[in-house]
Amino acid sequence: MALVTGRAGIGATIARVLASLGAKVVVNYYQSAEMADEVVRSIRAKGGEAEAVQANILDESACKKLVGCACDLYGRWTSWYSMRLRLRRCCQWSLMMLSTIGVC
Template sequence: MEMNEQVVLVTGSSRGLGAAIAKAFGQVGAKVVVNYFSSKEKAEEVVEQIGNDQAIALKADVRNQTEVNNMFQHAKDHFGQPISTIVNNALIDFTFNGDERNKLDTIGWDEFQTQLDGSVKAALHTLQAGRNDMVKQQFGRIINIGTNLVQNPVVPYHDYNTGKAALIGLTRSMAKELGADGIGVNMVSGGLLRKTDASAATPDEVFNIIEEGTPLQKVTTPEDVANAILFFASPWSRAVTGQNLIVDGGLVMK
């Protein structure tokens, strides 16, 4: 399916990386569902930037199956066709500042549960909501957002890393189950991004260290990651599934 024929859901796309992804899809002609949980005004701003005839802002807590199902039906009614591509991007209750994160002696299971719910449970909900229509179309694209910290855990984001590591497992399991129905399931893992609401708490010196130690000598931006995501939604990726592409300027090579 060509990009301009797709209806794309980007979860958590009212700001930061999600907004960049939504706008990138809008630029190639896709219809875009801008999902948000609490940032209604920012979501509507993203819709206006894409175009009101091409995008819609829909509220849903991706941890709630009923709300996710309702969002999929609303999008289908609005655009006259079902969601064909899902980008599981929503980030739940997390900011990137290693100095303020709990380490082994102080971290609680509830923090792990929050990130597992935001990563794995949320992705499970969107996949279950979208599968039937994708099977009918014999086409679907799922792109899960990961992190290069799974391969290179240089900061104590224990709960976040664990959630994203689990999401790699779900990505590959679903790639195996859904491949025969024409549904590709992949992951794109960025590094620390310059600069989003989530990374605003990161000290500038950290960005400087990353820039100096990265082969491309730059800190990855949300737009850089969004471009890689477009590949996985495009016809060019038709023979690729179950993969985790790290987009961080070469900082982590795998």
């Protein structure tokens, strides 16, 4: 499972590439559900698995819910790709923890 923040530009491209390689992808968006849904539709149209999940990754509680939702959807954690240069401590901690233990 890969969690990709940023539903446009580079984030969308990364989500599509990871899905084409067999990853189950969670596409995070903050405001534009339509753009995230388009990425999900394009992945599913090619036989991939993807879901869009709304969350502001700069908000600690929202970040924790996003990580929990991604794990609930697809189970084992493998990758986190963020288009944000500045992540709050919560997201950095979640990435470190999940990368270390490999599960949710």
